Each structure stands twice: as C-alpha cells, then as structure tokens.
Amino acid sequence: MNLSSLKPAVGSVKTRKRIGRGPGSGLGGTSTRGHKGQKSRSGYSRKIGFEGGQMPIQRRLPKYGFKNINRVEYKAINLDTIQELADAQQLTKIGIPELINSGFVSSKHLVKILAKGAVTSALEVTAHAFSKAAEEAIIKAGGTTVKL
Numbered sequence: 001m002n003l004s005s006l007k008p009a010v011g012s013v014k015t016r017k018r019i020g021r022g023p024g025s026g027l028g029g030t031s032t033r034g035h036k037g038q039k040s041r042s043g044y045s046r047k048i049g050f051e052g053g054q055m056p057i058q059r060r061l062p063k064y065g066f067k068n069i070n071r072v073e074y075k076a077i078n079l080d081t082i083q084e085l086a087d088a089q090q091l092t093k094i095g096i097p098e099l100i101n102s103g104f105v106s107s108k109h110l111v112k113i114l115a116k117g118a119v120t121s122a123l124e125v126t127a128h129a130f131s132k133a134a135e136e137a138i139i140k141a142g143g144t145t146v147k148l
Helices: 079-089 096-101 132-140
Strands: 074-078 110-114 124-127 144-147
Touching: 074 079, 079 096, 079 110, 079 132, 110 124, 110 132, 132 144
Parallel strands: 074 110, 124 144
Antiparallel strands: none
C-alpha cells in the first residue's frame, strides 16, 4: 500500500449536478426549475409572510392588546423560601446578595416578597417590593422589612 493507490470508498464520492449545460446533459432546458413562473427566474426570493398574493395572516388578524411601557417586572420570592434560606444558613438578615448567592435571583432582577408560607423567626428582610400580607407576616413574627 502507498499514497498513490489510495481511493475513496465505493459510493462515497458523487459527481456534482452540472445544471444548464445543454440538452445532452439531461439537465439543460429548464435546468430542473420546471416551466416558467416566478420561482423559475433567477434572483427569486419570497418576502417573509408572502402567501402568493392572498392577504397574509398578519394583515387578516386584527390588532390586539398593548404593551405597557411603564410595567415593572419583579421576581417573586415567597416567605417559605426566605424561611428555608434563613434556617439553612442561620441568617437573621436576608437581602438581595443572599438571594443571589443562593441562586434564587440574578443581579438583574427586582425582587418582590410574597406571602405564601410562613415566617417563624424574626428576620430583617430587604427587597425592592413586598405584598401587604408578606409585610404583615414578617412584622408579626418580630422581623422588619426594608424597601430598596
């Protein structure tokens, strides 16, 4: 065996279709594009959403709703989550850094504390927003709330 005797495996190399090289090639004439029509022409590209002249779906359907540009999105954290975190790490103060370190939120998120679950220990909780019920539950347990 030497380099000059190497060949690719049988059937692994195919010859390229030579389209539009005359009738003798079998691929002349219409060059595999069928007869006439827009798609047979060079440079054809369909616009996004074009449905052959039929009214496209984005124009058939009516406009719906709106986006409130003043909306503020919060990441919701429940009281039971805060209590679990406080018990696991023996914390009395829970703020955004503790929630980021434990993987509940990212530094980009605004945090809102919600009232699902219960708080059993007195905690100082710092967040961007609190629901009324959550704030009452934290204060009832002897803790304090700090809004950022």
